[in-house]
Amino acid sequence: MIEKTELNSGWTLSCNDTGRSGLPAAIPATVPGCVHLDLLANRLIPDPYIDVNEITNDWIGRTDWTYRCRFEAAPDEGKVQELVFDGIDTVAVITLNGEEIGRSFNMHRTYRFDVSALLKSGANDLAVTFRSAYAYGAEMEKHYGYRPNNYPGPGNLMRKMACNFGWDWGPTLVTAGLWKPVRLESWDRARFAETRVSASLAGGDGLVKVHAKLARHGDAGTCRLVAEIGGMTTKIAIGAGQDQISCELRLPSPQLWWPHHLGAQPLYRMTLRLIDEASGDLLDSFERELGFRSLQVDTSADEHGSAFTFVINDVPLFIAGANWIPDDCFPSRVTGERYAARIEEAKAANIHMLRVWGGGIFESEEFYAACDRLGMLVWQDFLFACAAYPEEEPLRSEVEAEVRDNVVRLMPHVSLILWNGNNENIWGFDEWGWRPVIKQGESWGLGYYLDLLPKLCSELDPDRPYYPGSPYSGSMEIEPNADGHGCKHIWDVWNDVGYEVYRNYVPRFCSEFGWQAPPAWATIEESVHDQPLTPRSNGVFHHQKATQGNEKLIRGLAGHLPEPRTMDDWHFATQLNQARAIRFGIEHMRSHRNICKGAVVWQFNDCWPVTSWAALDSAGRRKPLWYALKAAYDPRLLTIQPRGGGLAAVAVNERTLFWRAKISGRRLKLGGAVLAEFEFWRLLCDRFEAKEFPLPEDIVRPDLPKDEVVVVDMLDRRAFHYFVEDIDLNLPPPRVSVDVTAIEDGYAVKVTAEKFLKDLCLMADRLDPDAVVDSMLVTLLPGESHVFFVRTAKTIVVQDIVIGTVLRSANDLVAGR
Template structure:
């Protein structure tokens, strides 16, 4: 059996810049980790997430560093002894007992070095020296020539997390280090060098396919591979000298694995054992939990162009998704528990797909395991984003090695439903001015997306779809960001115009669209100490990485909300506008479910405290956008949309049962008096359908637009329509009553409205930084009430629920302006 010894303790770190003073000769280091975290833990740098400290850290990525440790071992003749690094970031030279054993050039792959001849019985010395990514990038630019890159740094010239070098939501914190575990492995005869496992359906049965490649040592004799799942066992013989084996297992009538909004997620443990046929010894093993589901991506031509529809267990889905970025600039400190909590937050927001974006990393096993357990679909980008990439050596071989490593590692996961070639690179070449920069015959990545990646996916993981890019229209003959084909990104709305322009688009699938807002108030206070806090104060402004981001926040309010006059109003107005913009877009896209089959909002999470497009800020606090997603992605949605010259109530049903209920509506004055009403018995919306109900003319034609609202109800779902934007709506200052009563884990805060209250929010972090509220963006008619459930360990009373600070609404922003 393989013996494994973890080498994750006893490390020290040394700065190799002799001109750098003030650092100890040896700094205590944590493995897995990175240089930046070690310096931070030893109080040798200021926290780069606080104030403008980021800029004082630039020297770290421009410096060479060495990690060292000693470890005890026993040299074992007749056995293979290997050092295994699960992740090295990035350009490294590895030395054992004074001898170089290898070099790394890729953050995204595993490195294995045979040290059988170098290992000593007793104490061994191991060092890993990391070269500056900037210095290596400068060398590579001389070799490859310039390639366009939308962001600073040489991330497109090496295989390193691209957003390390800065993005429009992330800081420039260039890391180096042993970012994943390292160990010494000892084995004899044979081991499983590569194990490819897929789980699919064959009719009503589960089909497991296993392809294994063996590494052998010496005169290894015959072996057998034994596979067991769900009480079914299969064995394959492996003759001496053979290093490949394949087997299949049929599991009768397994329970199906579903995304969480449709069903359960049964997982079946697969156990593989490599057995020596002569001695009966177990030489190696492999275990994974498998889920059984069918999967295809429908891209067939149709009356609207060509589809982009995920079909799981023969059900065409509308995807309720969000983009996922690295959850920390220093990924080694993201734990399994952290992943599970974040993914649970996505599920609670009615998200059932996370797109792992191509400027970050292939996430750790714990991420995908949590998605398997919870029923969260995963769209996985290959790691190419917003840049042109050379296809020459040595980069090409590194790409091939990392793809092989990660496809084989991740392919057993039921949650993983797509390999995507790149993020925005085909679009960039086509529309961002790259063509005249890239010389004739020069590579820029297309060969990866249309040739290398699909070939490798077909070889290793043929049961899972591959798509060349996002956005991409399915053919280089069609503009890559066309509405009628493939997947689309919508960014002109945030960058150039108002969010009402989302209605100009009905794409087949929208894999990116987003709107910015600052982090929650408590998160800002924890990370910025400006006195006073203003949108333009040094720290707040530094934590806004988008070009003209603050200007776009204000421009986005025009025509919707008044320009804020205070920091607190700026904070709430921009958060509210973000929530409304994305809710507006999603409801529009979902109302056209027959054409559009998915919305993947940019973005779900943050990697540091920042003004960004995220729904959950870096502290894990829910922004108002999180609540807007929960509402807009509700499997049963009721929305009011323009249709022709009128309005229609649109019921959208993603549940497995039909939705049949009375639909009723009113046109009201804001004081609650009824001007017109209707009732229809009954509206029937079948499962996986959007059903339109045209509203009567006396409902859709207002008398006094500034003083009227349309309210439509269907069971417990409610939709509103306004004839003018808030800036022109006769919203009065809020008049309300607050009552607070204790409940398990916190308090029930009941708010009763005396006048019309629009998008009422309880900002729980203003009560307690750790508090969480269950609901937000609640609109109340005069006399109506709503109970906010607040989880907190802090004692609160009604007087703490202050209007204008803790309780916010559009009324606050509009009344008196």
């Protein structure tokens, strides 16, 4: 069996810039990790996430560094001994006992070096010297020539996490280091060099395909591959000169794996064992948990253009999704527990697909394993984003190597449902002015997306769909961001116009759209220490990376909510507007389920404390948007939408059972008086259907638009419609009664509305930074009550529930203006 010695301790770090004073010659270092984290742990730099410290740390990415460790070894002529680096960030020279053993140019691949001839008995000295990514990038620009890039830095000229160089939600923190584990492996005779495993359905059976490549040493004789899953076993002999083997296993009638809103997630442990035929010794093993489901992406032509529909187990889905970015600028800090917690939060928000975006990383095994367990579908971008990429050497070979590494590594995961070629690069070439900048005949990445990547996916993982890009319309003959074809990004809404413009689009699938807001108040206070805090104070403004981001936040309020006068109001108004904008867009798209088959909001998470498009901020705190997603992605949604000059209640059902219930509605004065009403005994909405119910004329025609609201109920679902925006609505000042009752793990806070109360929110982090509340954005008619459940270890009393700070609503912002 392979002997593995972890080399994750005893490391030191040194700065190779002789002009940089004040640093120790040898700094204690942590592996996995990076230079920033080691300097931070040794109190040699200020925390780059705090205030404007990011800019004081810029020198780190422009400097060369060396990691060193000394480890004990015992050379053995009968064994191969290899140093394995799971992740090197990024341009480095590796030496052992003073001899160069290899170089790295790619953050996204595994490196393996045979050091059998260099190891010494006793102490061995290992060093990894990192070159500044900026310096290497400058060299590569001379080599390739200029290529357009929407963001700073040379991320498109090397294989490194692009958002390291800064994004419109992320800081510029250019890392270097050993960001994944390092180990020494010793083996004899043979080991698995590559193991490709896929699981699919063949009729009612589960079909597991295995293709293994072997590395051999010496006069290794006949081996045996033993494959087992679900009580089924296959044994295959591997001849002495044979280095590849394929086999299939059939598992009778396995339970199907489903996304979490539709069913269970049964997983079957599969093991592969490589056994020496003569001695019976176990030489190597491989284990994965597999799930069984069918999968296709339907892109067939229809009367609307061409579809973009994920079909799982023969069910055409509407995808309730969110984009996922690296959860920390320093990915080694993200533990398996943190991944699981974040994905649990996505599941709790009724999200059932995460798109791993192409400007970040291929995530760790813990991420995809958690998605497998929790029924979270994964769309995986290849790592090309918002830039033109050279296709010449040496970049082309690095791209191929990283794709081979990661497709093979990730393909066993049942949650993974799409390989996507790039993020916005075909769109960028077509519409962002790249054409005249890229010289005739110069490469810009298209060969990757239409040739290299699909060929590699077809070779390595043929049972999983590949799509060239997001957005992309299925053909270079159709503009890439067309409504009627493929997947679409909607960004004019945030950048240029109001969120009401979402209704101008009925895309086949929307893989990006979003709206900004600041993080939770507690997160701002932890990361910014401006006195006073204002939207434009230095720290708050520095943690806003979008071009004219603050101006767009205020412009986006126009026509909806009044311009805020205080920091508290700015914070709540912009958070509320974000939640409303995205809920508005999702409900519109879901109401057109017969045409549109997915909404993937930008974005779910953050990598540092920042004003951004995220629903969950970098501290893991829920913004109001999180609660809006939970409501808008509810598998049973009731919404009111404009139809044919009037209004319709639209019931949308993503459950496996039909939804049949009485539907009733009222047009009310805000004070509660009923002006018109209707009742329809049974509305039937079949599974996977959007069913429209036209509202009666006396419901949709107001007498006094500023004083009226339409309320429609269907069983336990409720929808509202207003005839004017809040800024023109006669919302009364908030008048409530509050009762607080201690419960296990926290408190039940009952709020009763004396007057109409719109979008009531209890901001739990204003009570306790660690508190979590179960609900937000609750609208109450006069006399109605709602109970908020607050999980906290802190004591709470009624007097703590302060209107205008802890208890917020649209009424706070509008009444009396």
